Amino acid sequence: MQLSETIKLYMTKEQKSLIVTTMNQYINTVNSLVSIATNGTSISKYTTADVNASLPSALTNQCIRDAKSIVNKYNKDCRKVSAKNKKLAEQKSSITIKEPTVPVLKRPCCYVNNQNFKIKDNCIEFPVLINGKSRRIAIRTSITDHQKLIFANAKLGTMRIVYKGNKIVAQIVYEVAEPEYTDDGNVMGIDLGIKCPAVSYISDGSVKFYGNGRKNKYMRRHYKYLRKKLGKAKKPDAIKRINNKEQRIMKDIDHKISHDIVKTAVSHDVKVIKLERLANIRSTTRTSRKNNHSLHIWSFYRLAQFIEYKAKLAGIKVEYVNPAYTSQKCPVCGNVHHANDRNYTCSCGFHIHRDLLGAMNICNSTEYVGDSNIRYTA
Incomplete structure (x- = not known):
């Protein structure tokens, strides 16, 4: 590596x-x-x-x-x-x-x-x-x-x-030589998003939410407003400076979140971290006037890469799974339906936070995804 x-x-x-x-x-x-x-x-x-x-x-x-x-x-x-x-x-x-x-x-x-x-x-x-x-x-x-x-x-x-x-x-x-990986330990599933940057669910039942999506969206809106204001004032150099500053801030946030995720994984003896394959996430995610701008500038890929390389350094294997229906499928009865905003309630009586449901389904998924193909494990 x-x-x-x-x-x-x-x-x-x-x-x-x-x-x-x-x-x-x-x-x-x-x-x-x-x-x-x-x-x-x-x-x-x-x-x-x-x-x-x-x-x-x-x-x-x-x-x-x-x-x-x-x-x-x-x-x-x-x-x-x-x-x-x-x-x-x-x-x-x-x-x-x-x-x-x-x-x-x-x-x-x-x-x-x-x-x-x-x-x-x-x-x-x-x-x-x-x-x-x-x-x-x-x-x-x-x-x-x-x-x-x-x-x-x-x-x-x-x-x-x-x-x-x-x-x-x-x-x-x-x-750096990659350590040898073993499956003799817990599994962590991570769901990435906008309102909640990351949620982890570990096979031992541990749950953790990372980052502050509202704060991140506020910073994005703030810098967007500054760019618009400086654009009207015709100050391209100032626009370039604040663009660089915004990117440094968001990159630092991704580093801190990924560090916290891997630290949590190590403390819970996690040997495998599962992430969604993020290809086409912008085209498959439901959009709205409020989150459309955030969705198209959010660096899901960068955060996933930070998690992957930090996990490998800690001796934890990273696998990518098929993201289909991870936030809609009930882990108890298998029914598929949409959540009501952040709340997911199934007809069987199971209810949970939507992002946590995604992390749970990712953790339990056996549909491992390569660049273009899906392969199933036993």
Whole structure:
């Protein structure tokens, strides 16, 4: 499993100038290679000799690899669209799906292969171009003791140098061995939503609600109001700043919720966490004027990913189940019907909170879902 650590960089003016130039040259080179490839010229056999870039050869090689990856993904998307349009044409439909646009890197960044950077004595060394020649520069950093322990023992991957706000940081990927999983323990089902961000039900009968959906929706509405106000005042830079602030706040909330969920799972000897497969959740969820905006900007996927990687680090297996009828099916008699707002009452007499019902049915579900298929377990 791959994780990453962010490290602050303390640069001199000369070093910052070199790094900013390298970052801009890097994305320009990648964009140029992508443009060449999408216009019909193959770059599959390109080497540094075929690329005119003011970069060290190590970074130019990385540009070629990144461009190939982007082009492969773009071609795959084009094939998918072509297949869908062909199917629509066979059905004599007047609808056609637009071809995907060619990807373009906009944010200055730079990727450095693990063979071309070194972490040593609170410094990171990597190559840049100085007066037309490749030279290594040593950037002073602030590395915690925990990060030093990680970098000393883990296999390092690619380093990305990127802007974080107005500062330039280094993000270093490293490999972590996944622990062996066992099923000898409790099972936790988690239902994700808007009014209640997450509800967990454990097979030992434990129940817990996480987060404050009302507070989250208030913050979303508040920032939406600020964007509208700043838009009328024609202040795009201020809009960008509050967008970044809103995303940081919501990401922090998701981190805290996922941390709390995994902490609860560990304390109850949970060995398997079950989540709903969240594909098409926006199209399958009932909408209203009040929650339509929240539904279409809510990051269910991000919270699920945070839960998954934190659970794996704790040695807990994560499985995705079929979400059909999890908030409508009675676990006692099996009848399916809608809840009345948050209250679910069945004709057999069973009654429960709707979100808790979802978590309970997810916990008990045996319909495990892959990318496209459902497989049943015994």
